[in-house]
């Protein structure tokens with residue numbers, strides 16, 4: 236089939252699931268990732284054939300699968316991250332968490348001067364690391380950073396450990412960059428493998444959507460993204476934050492800083508979990524839409 240014909244047919248079929256503009260843009264991104272050409276090339280080269288793999292990709296989109304699982308890629312903090320079913324697709328608001336962590340990490344001794352001889356840089360812990368998008372982004376942005384990512388899912392860890400987001404086109408990597416270390420562990424447990432006071436920065440984007448909020452969510456998230464990464468019981472929606480506040484108390488060095496992503500409906504309650512645990516300067520911070528999306532604190 237000609238590429239131009241594929242684009243027209245695919246967009247029309249996807250309009251059964253998505254508004255027309257979104258359907259068209261999904262097809263454009265599918266063509267770009269799978270065939271390696273921009274969609275307008277179909278107009279410039281009308282005799283260009285569609286790559287056979289496009290039909291399989293379209294079938295998966297028509298089944299409601301997110302584009303990122305079909306292409307295997309999601310952009311995050313300016314880099315390309317691999318994703319696949321079983322691993323949460325990184326969301327744009329989480330880039331705010333990365334930016335804040337990098338700003339803090341770059342102010343710590345050993346970050347900037349690493350290339351010129353310092354032996355150690357900021358130690359950063361990313362709990363519930365998933366694809367490793369936060370851990371890798373901080374590791375690549377902060378020279379000298381030593382980053383540890385923790386997750387309970389071996390599927391997520393297999394992806395996190397084999398990410399290669401520093402590869403072209405994001406090269407050149409700077410001196411002092413090291414890959415994060417990834418550990419399989421239950422954040423709701425004690426994390427005995429991590430020594431007391433061994434981190435300067437703690438970040439986390441844990442599961443925080445209440446089961447009762449399922450009804451308001453898109454089908455393609457509910458049917459295709461891992462429930463383990465998303466949901467918490469209505470009876471105890473802050474269980475991860477209680478555990479994370481305890482980890483922050485034990486694992487951060489004195490004066491250490493932390494930030495977690497949160498459920499917008501539970502900002503004040505989440506902040507008080509950190510206050511009750513004895514953390515200082517607890518602040519609620521907004522996302523792009525002004526919603527309560529993060530809590531930051533210091534030890």
Ligand SMILES: C[S@@+](CC[C@H](N)C(=O)[O-])C[C@H]1O[C@@H](n2cnc3c(N)ncnc32)[C@H](O)[C@@H]1O
Nearest residue numbers: 325363364365386387388421422440441442464
């Ligand atoms: C919301 S996702 C965040 C993934 C990634 N950090 C991001 O921002 O895209 C939450 C992650 O927590 C992990 N997780 C769920 N329960 C966990 C537990 N008890 N201990 C450790 N990780 C857990 C899931 O596997 C998932 O990768």
